[in-house]
Amino acid sequence: MENKEQINDVITRGVENIYPSADFLRAKLERGEKLTIYLGIDPTGPTLHLGHAIALKKLSEFQALGCKIIMLIGDFTAMIGDPTDKKATRKQLTREEVLNNCKLYKKQASVFLNFKGDNPAELKYNSKWLAKMNFEDVLNLASKMTVSQMLERDMFENRMKEGRPIFLHEFMYPLMQGYDSVAMDVDGEVGGNDQTFNMLVGRNLLKELKNKEKFVLTMKLLTDNSGTKMGKTEGNMLSLIDDANMMYGKVMAWEDSLMWNAFVLCTNVDAEEIEKMKAEVSGGKNPRDIKMRLAYEIARIYYGDSKAKKAEKEFVKTFQKKETPDEMEEIKVNVGDLLADVLVVRGFVKSKSDFRRLVEEGAVTIDGEKISDFQIKIEKTNVVLKIGKKRFIKLI
């Protein structure tokens, strides 16, 4: 009985859509089938972010139901890179970098997934099968999809309309990702709503090649109520290696409208309680206080109760009472060094010009004293440098 509730929660909370249907998946889970489910991650950087966390959290719920979980690293795709992806201008990663990233991923993911015990989550790499494919294999795969099926994807459709280029190899990415499902012979896949197309390609391929009905569960993305604006969130995207204070602060900087989705997607607070809080806010309660709860709940998942509470205190102290925080980054400096140089080298500011502008705008203080000379030299150590509202640096 309780199990049914648990299952219901798994297939509804934060879920955008389930293919072929929610009932299809429900029935399987209720029968107690040990499903194999995976999440694909592209190892483009050393950290996972909140978007990954949302999916990982869902996977952990499946793991708790006894499902077999695979975290798939798209090392093959990452190493090939995507030359048309100008935005990312991501450099091609070497084998070592990818492997190193993956190690870090496992650590970060283990907040949610259990990689040990009798039902351990498994880490796999798609280069294992994709790197081996020859042209014939690829053609065979490509023959399973038509061009118009590919063009259904919004991104392609839009570019087509706007007369912007679509390169042939771009059609291969969904195929490659789709083939992962086939190679691992999975029962289902979990991913963000933005990955729907790729995941469905995998579903088609699995049906074609193995006559298997793979389910696809898409998670809601963290957006505001209108569902459109991710806006500022990008910059405030939590990285899973942010420290507790940073996480707490970033959440507080989110738009209020993000809050409710965030509670559902990123915390364990149950639905009833969320509703209660919503009612409080419409009853006139300051949304800030609810957001503080959110920030606390999120920090708690990664750092535990006491550190989350500490982050909260730190936040109140620093930003509500405008005092200097207890902990901040410390950098070693020498008296007489040009402050601007030190900051550029350490990456706190982009360039000397950048620093000059900040000084001119009155954004830089040392021990609370606004400085006006951007060519200031370091006069003494053990002082607190503040740039803008959030950058605190201790010079030692």
Added chain:
RNA sequence: GCGCAGGUGGUAGAGUGGUCAAUUACAACAGACUGUAAAUCUGUCGGCUUCGGCCUACGAAGGUUCAAAUCCUUCCCUGCGCACCA
């Protein structure tokens, strides 16, 4: 292969010989106001600078000119149309 239209800063998109480090919008950053929210207002938004300037940048390489994002040549790339269609 031929023809036409294009390639500009993080993005979109002006500019077609000097007044262009490049209008404008968005994003970003900072200041004011706040709840490190939103909205609003103001400022900044290539690098270096002895604050006089200097250097690097408008697809790439050459050239014309006192002077080029802007003109010419070649090349590369994109879209569209025509041709090709085994």
